[in-house]
Amino acid sequence: MAISTFRASLLKGFLGYFFLLCGSSISHGQTPVNVYDRCSTSLEGYWKYIVDPYENGFYNYRLEAFDEQDNPSKNAFFTDSKPADRSELLEYDFDLSDSIYVPGDWNSQKEKLFYYEGTVWYRRHFDYTKQDSSNRVFLYFGAVNNRCHVYLNGIKIGQHTGGFTPFSFEVTALLKDTGNSLVVKVDNKRIKEGVPTLNTDWWNYGGITREVSLVETPETYVEDYSVHLARDKPGTLQGSVLLNGSLKAGRQVQVRIPELQKSIQVLTDDKGMASFSLPVDTLRLWSDQDPKRYKVILSTGQDSVSEWIGFRNISVKGRDILLNGRPVFLKGISIHEESPVRKGRAHTREDARILLGWARELGCNFVRLAHYPHNEHMVRLADSLGMLVWEEIPVYWTIAWENPSTYNNAAKQLNEVIRRDKNRASVIIWSMANETPTSPTRTQFLTDLATLTRSLDPTRLISAALEQSALNGNPKIRTIEDNFARVVDILSFNQYIGWYDGLPDKAREISWKIEQEKPVFISEFGGGAKQGLHGDKYTRWTEEYQEFLYEENLKMLSGIEQLRGMSPWILVDFRSPRRMLPEIQDGWNRKGLISEEGIKKKAFYSLQKYYLTKE
Structure with missing residues (x-):
């Protein structure tokens, strides 16, 4: 209870304060909402970078941070200094360093940084003249993975933690007409208390992975707004x-x-x-x-x-999900944010067009954007296509449930993605977590997140990808035994019968007893296949095995009376350092229905056929 009381106070103070108005909420800050449609100046292009695994550009040899000193050394990388004369000792030079493209991750751009986790410094020089002398200017980042410190003309303007949500800083007083030096320290090291934590099943792409721009506004401007249909x-x-x-x-x-x-x-x-x-x-x-x-x-x-x-309007009534008062079946697929073009972190409109285009071809009306907020192109394109969307934050597997800073970080990421996407009709579900082991501290952590989410946006549904279990120890009857199931609007869970749990025909032996009178959504099921590898349906990794698995799972899941949708795992093969089986995985999770080269596997057509028969 002490943890819950502490977090209740955070709802009032940790991010400033929240205004609850007419069924929606706006958080107070300085970032202008809807940067997407505002007049802005892009800083896209090649930036200089320095790899700094020992963080020599941030700390002195006593491990004291340069940016906390009144007169920092010129060896602090953020000063972007040059020797005053030929005898002065400086041990870095951005001008002589290599270049890298922003937005983008360093792993896919630089082979030597493919597995690198640590600090990389970015620097960009630019000129900027305001349109009106009284205007204000904000430096906007779509996302930086995962922690960053930002400096303009040698002055620290702020820092941010969270690799998938936008943030900005006002830079009006620091801008010069010519010769601005923007330096960003980016650190993607995984840490136990982080969100996500140490252990995940996706690639930890480092870098300034989404757009950077200068946004100019009048002195008094529209900072935030929400417009929606009254419930x-x-x-x-x-x-x-x-x-x-x-x-x-x-x-x-x-x-x-x-x-x-x-x-x-x-x-x-x-x-x-x-x-x-x-x-x-x-x-x-x-x-x-x-x-x-x-x-x-x-x-x-x-x-x-x-x-x-x-x-x-989106709501639930008993076992049904209602869109504008009418029942809807969510014909979905899960998607990771990887580019089918560049094989790195996705960030362009073209990436979104291809991924959502494949989902539409599959017969989907719904996508689960896993396991973190995706770039804004995805949800905006979903709006125009009529694609319903599940968004989630990376509370994944084993988070440090009792650590207040971990909760603060998760809550901050929730606030940032809700603030960005609250006017998107496509977004119907905010998810709190994925496959988290049950415990009292975990349940309280997620319940506090759900309370926060409902205070920020009561117009959408809340869920989480839970785990299934055997009913009263009977492995042939599956159920959901999770106290957080009482909190969610939609009962979602992952299950892998036929892959991690027996062979595909085991699905014929399984029945489901779901006691909660809520809509049931299967947030994950599936199995791996190497595209082009063929054999009989019992040979693991073949397209035939994956196809067999889908056919048996779809029959089994159709027997769940409350079933109102699914998002099988996953649309496209994606990189994961956990998946290293030579000649099969080679660093790729092979559960995609489409290969990383864009070639559809046989199971794609099995799911497509099923969706074409669903109304």
Whole structure:
């Protein structure tokens, strides 16, 4: 109980404070929301880099951090220094160092860094002149894996932990018209208290893996907003807006939806907040069959932002998942964030187009983005395609459940992804964890995350990928015995009958007794196959074995009365240092329905056939 009480106080303080307005929430910070659609200046391109496994550019020989000293040594890499004369000793030089492309991971770009985990310093020189002298400028990062310290012109502007969520820093006072030096220390070492922790089953891609840009705003700007369909008032849109700046109080904000010929004027309070409720006469609801979106414009006297937003309701009733009040079956697939083009971390619109295109070809209306928040292209493209989305944070396997800093990190990542994607109609599920062993501290950890999530966004469903077990010790009857099952809206679990648990035909012997009156979703099942390897259906690693496994599992799972969807593991083979069987895995998890070369395996068509028969 002491841990729970401590975390309850964190809900009020660790990230600032949260405003609960009209069924949604906005967190107070400085990062402008919807950087995606704002005018910005990209810093994409080649940056200089230095590999620093001993962190000589960060600490002196006494292990004292340079950036905590009043007059740091010029040997601190973030100073980006040059010798004052030919006798001065400096032991680094960015100008003479190799270059690497940003955004991107270092593992796939530099063969010598393929397995490297540690510190790499990045440096970029740039010029920048503001459009208006009174404007503010923010340095925005889509993601950096996993911990980073950021310096501009020799001054530390901040740090961030979490490899898959966006963050930014205001740099208005530090920018120069010419000759800016941006230095980022990136460290992807796995640590026990981290989120994720030491042990995972995916590649730990290091680097500045998503976009970096300079975002310019007026002095008082629209920092955040939320617009959604009211859950309890059909035909009504609800929302809230937050301004940031010296003129944020008592400001008029106009919200317009031109296609609906609807607008409303609201007045901000002394904190820059305002809420609104907007009745609409005719509204096409967003769905997987009709992904209708409307352009929403929010404007003040100084700032204006707009984006395309779909409006829909997602809920559960008994055993059903309801999309706009109608039952929906989630025909899904799990996806890792790897590029089918470059064989590294995915980060481009083209990566998203290929991955979601394959999912659509498979017959999916749903994707599980595992096991961390994916890049923003994925959820925005899902919006336009009518693809329903499960998003999760990397609370994976064995997290340090009793460590307050571990919980803080998980909660911070949840806040950041919810803040980024709360206006995406495609996102219907926030997941708290994957395959975590049950214990009282773990259950409290996840329950606190669920409480936080519902306070930030009560308009979506909560789940987690749980584990199944034998009912009363009977291995032929499977069930879910997990106290966290009482917390979730959708009962999701992973099972690997036919792969880690017997052969595929064992599925014929298994029945399921799910006592919770909730929708059941199979978040993972599957098995490995080396594309092009053929044999009989009992020969492991062949396409025939994987095909047999899918056919038997689909028959078995169809017998679960509450079954309302699935996301088998996984769309495409992905890199994992855990998977080292020569000539078969070679560093790849082979459970994909498509090879890393983009070739479909036989099981792809088995699942496709099943989905084509589901309504």
